[in-house]
Amino acid sequence: MSLSHDAAETLALDALGWLVTNDEVLPVFLGATGASVEDLRVRAGEADFLGSVLEFLTMDDTWVVAFCDQKGCGYDQPLMAAHVLLGTARMHWT
Template sequence: MRGSDRNAGGVAAAEALALGGLGWLAADPERLDALMGAAGLAPADLAARAAEPEFLGFVLDFILADEARARDFAEESGLGPEDATRARMALPGGDVAHWT
């Protein structure tokens, strides 16, 4: 398998995980309101933005920004503790900065 093929699969899996995260957030009105406020979105905008890889990266950023939220998402979704972080790294803007 070529490197670009593996990367495409990684992106697709990351997008699927982020969509799962969006669904998890949407299942709780308080969490969804917090996401919408952080994103500056109206509810009508959510469906259109859910198809954008950049927005899916934002969804994972939002989940990962709070340790309790990240832990709850992982536990309730049956994910390992680092799965959301790895998925975030595969989406646009998710490159890990190396400060040396």
């Protein structure tokens, strides 16, 4: 099953919402990315930024589970959405 661009963007916006309300994970994201709270507001409409939010989320299985359980979506959805939003720009580590 694949996601449309709109569905991927919606999931990424949900992930951003989850991130900004998570007092433990938000500082990790800000520290790892160098983004500011203002960047979160300004760049929320940019596919590459939303893709980076999803990539960050998928770095930790506990974050994925917490987000997906709250959202009620499959655990594979954040990674699939990141692929849709980032396409060939997505970094591959293997």
